[in-house]
Amino acid sequence: MAAIARRTDHRYGNRPTMKDVAARAGVGLKTVSRVVNGEPGVTPETERRVHEAIEALGFRRNDSARVLRKGRTATVGLVLEDLADPFYGPLSRAVEEVARAHGALLINGSSAEDPDREQELALALCARRVDGLIVIPAGDDHRYLEPEIRAGVATVFVDRPAGRIDADAVLSDSFGGAREGVSHLIAHGHRRIGFVGDRPRIHTGAERLRGYRAAMAEAGLPVREEWVSLGSTSPERVNAAVRGLLTAPEPVTALFAGNNRVTVTAVRTLAAHPSPVALVGFDDIELADLLGITVVAQDAAALGRTAAERLFRRLDGAGGAPERVVLGTKLLARGSGEIPAPTG
Amino acid sequence: MAAIARRTDHRYGNRPTMKDVAARAGVGLKTVSRVVNGEPGVTPETERRVHEAIEALGFRRNDSARVLRKGRTATVGLVLEDLADPFYGPLSRAVEEVARAHGALLINGSSAEDPDREQELALALCARRVDGLIVIPAGDDHRYLEPEIRAGVATVFVDRPAGRIDADAVLSDSFGGAREGVSHLIAHGHRRIGFVGDRPRIHTGAERLRGYRAAMAEAGLPVREEWVSLGSTSPERVNAAVRGLLTAPEPVTALFAGNNRVTVTAVRTLAAHPSPVALVGFDDIELADLLGITVVAQDAAALGRTAAERLFRRLDGAGGAPERVVLGTKLLARGSGEIPAPTG
DNA sequence: CGAGCGATTGACAACGTTGTCCAGCCTCTA
DNA sequence: TAGAGGCTGGACAACGTTGTCAATCGCTCG
Known part of the structure; x- marks a missing residue:
């Protein structure tokens, strides 16, 4: 009663x-x-x-009470850019699977590429006392996480390294991948190659640009600055950029797209273009095989899995200095990069 | 000190x-x-x-302590099938945005289409005292949620209705969409049309099959049972099913694909087939426009947004009986459904 | 000049669980 | 039959926060 x-x-x-x-x-x-x-x-x-x-x-x-008493939440947080982006779905899923294997739940939030929102989210997760945090950085200064890390929140960065603090990071080889992709275009006879990518303050954007420049330099090719377009990856901006490259006084004959969203938009823009233009994109895309789009593929799930495993090793007490793991990329030649350069 | x-x-x-x-x-x-x-x-x-x-x-x-004291967690849970599926990314993101607007965080988990795992996840979220729960059902019996709902956990089902309990649901018009898609094929002269879909115990699978049968019946066309293939949507099974339909004694000239994964696999299989076969798929797919694939599109983000808004209205005290909201679908004709049927 | 009032501050209990520690009971043996 | 030892069960404090309430202080108003 x-x-x-x-x-x-x-x-x-x-x-x-x-x-x-x-x-x-x-x-x-x-x-x-x-x-x-x-x-x-x-x-x-x-x-x-x-x-x-x-x-x-x-x-x-009531797990809240339990957590309060025990000190551990069996929860990890994942801060990413945009869950609607097909690159992050598999990554998040991979993290979830590892977490599940360790009996933990996953809370994830999207930063929408806004550094302030990234910080707000990460700190909100810390306030919930997640045991660990996986962050795909939007900003380039993560000193705000220092007190949290000192307090014992295991933290691993993915896809891009942390800014201004020393922390574990799991990355794709953006530099090497971009260099290989651009070299592929060069090997097929292209000399004037455009690069459309992310803002350079984003690490992957900067690294891929560096890979592009390296490949061009190795081949002894000049890079005209109007061939390089950096900024938002919104369809509008990318569409305008690609058109610009194609209508310049010295138009490019090939294009390197800096990420999946750029590739998708570029494919659409190029489809409306009269003469064929070669294209290699960073990141694989669903159905790219059927469209014959050559890409430099990175394994999003492997990134997530590797990061999560490192996180749980840290949570299980693994010590040692922060490490940086770099995963390789893979060139998938499907035709679009092999379009021959126009002669003359 | x-x-x-x-x-x-x-x-x-x-x-x-x-x-x-x-x-x-x-x-x-x-x-x-x-x-x-x-x-x-x-x-x-x-x-x-x-x-x-x-x-x-x-x-x-420490938000755990705060929650314990206040009783509300400002957290909602989302149980979906697979975050790596491009259909769920935008849905999840839409839920997240609404949650954020209400000052809440989102925890999501994947059921991997396993009813037991769905239950385990949903109850784990309840143990964390989420204020509300959004569920994309994998199972067809949700009586296990009754105590939770009675205890005040607002619950909304998305994409498929709850089984054996009465609860809010936000659905796409699977029946109407499939009927429209199949009618489209019929209008273009097809008489022998195959259906490759999900297990019928999954509500959307059953509804889309019903839509297919309705369209065929309305046109006075018979349905041979070997034209209908239901089961897992794994590439292997779908690939085999599609081949079977094409090599039957009376092969189909057109195909209706029951969801995005089926469509992707079917497109690949059909690409390797000598003669053109018409195709309409349920769910839009990235780059489908470039491949000229006709689809019945549903708006994943709208599903998520609508469900989340309903959830928060319930949390804000909205009463009344559970409601079922059905969102319309949209036929996007892009060519693959308009391939003429072979004469004779 | 005293009462009263508002603004500021802090002591204390409670939220629901788990870890510690002790009491009671039962069984087995001498 | 008494004592030892093992097993089972419960009382109590603590986790870190917030709501309640009362105390204190500096003013103003009569």
Whole structure:
């Protein structure tokens, strides 16, 4: 009796607590706790009664209280750029699988490429006392995380390294991948190659640009600055940029696209262009095989998995200095990069 | 002093608490709470001292304790099928945006189409006391959620309705969309049309099949049972199914694909087929426009947004019986459905 | 000059769980 | 039959925060 209609103050539902279960089962509070947590030292008969009461009341343990008491939340946070971007879905999923294997839940949030929002999100996750944090940086200064890391929040950066702090990072070889992709175009006879990429303050954007310049330099080719277009990867901007490259006084005959969104837009723009233009894009895209689009593929799931595994190793007590892991990329030649350069 | 090196028992880090901040600032515990929460009634001078102490100690409020005290977590859970599926990324993102607008965080988990895992996840989220739950069902019996709903967890189902309980649901018009897509094929002269879809115990799978049958019946066309293939949407199974339809004694001349994954695989299989076969798929796919694939598009983001908005209306106290909202679909004719049927 | 009032502040309990520690009971043996 | 030892169960404090309430202080108003 009296387990009903307690509390009329601040709470919505009227969730039963262990105390209620104990009362109903006629046992002590701690005994219920033992049953719920599968701890030994409870008679089968008592256990049965407790289970019955749990069933009857619809009791579910309050993990907030548990966390408060135990100090660990079995939750990790993932701050990424945009879950709607097909690059991050598989990455997030891979992190989730690793977390699940370690009995942890995943909270993820999108920064929308806004450094302030990244910080707001990351700190909100810390306030919830996530055990660890995986961050795909939008900003380039992560000193705001220093107190958190000192306080024991394991932190791993993915896709781009941390800014102004020393932390674990798992990256793709943006430089090498871009260099290989551009070299592929050069090998097929192209001399005037355009580069459309992300803002250079984003690490991957800068590295891919560097790879482009390296490949051109190695081949002894000049780079005219109007061939390089950096900035937002919105369809409007990219579309305008690509058109610009194609209508310049010395138009490019090939294009390197700095990420998946650029590639998608560039393909659309090029499809409307009269003469064929070669294209290699960074990141694979669904159906690119059917469209014959050559890409430098990175393995988003592997990035996520590697980062998550490192995170849990840290949580399991692995020490040592922060490390940087770089995963290789893979050139998938499918035709679009092999379009011959116009002669003359 | 003495705020350092307390606690050596169960905790990892040594996070400062409000008590520590209070001690350092020389004020009471509650005053710190007031400052942290922006409550009125604190002298600017006191506030400054508190902020100073917070800064110096790197204090961050422990939301677990806060939640325990307040009863609300400002967190909503999203149980979906697979975050790596491009259909769910935008949906999840849309939910996140609405949650953010309401000051809430989002925890999401993938059920991997496994009903048991769906249940495990949903209940884990309830144990964390999410305020609300958005579920894309993998199973067809959700009675396990009854105690939670009674206890005040707002719950909205998306993409598929709840099984064996009465709850809010936001759906796409699978029946109408499939019927329209198949009618489109019929209007272009096809008579033998195949259907490759999901398991019929999945609501959308069953509805789309029903739409297919309705369109065929309305046109007075027979449906041979070997034209219908239901089951896993793995590439292997779909590939085999499509081949089967094309090599049957009476091969189909057109195909309706029951969801995005089926469409992608079917496109690949058909690309390797000598004669052209018409195709209409349910769900839009990135780059489908360039490949000229006709689809019945549903708006994943709108599904997520609508569901989240309903959820927060419930959380804000909206009463009334559970409702079912059905969002329309849109046929995007791009050529693949208009391939003429072979004459004779 | 005293009462009263508002503004500021802090002491204390409570949220629901788990870890510690002790009490009671039962069984087995001498 | 008494004592030892093992097993089971419960009382209590603590986790870090917020709501309640009362105390204190500096003013103003009569």
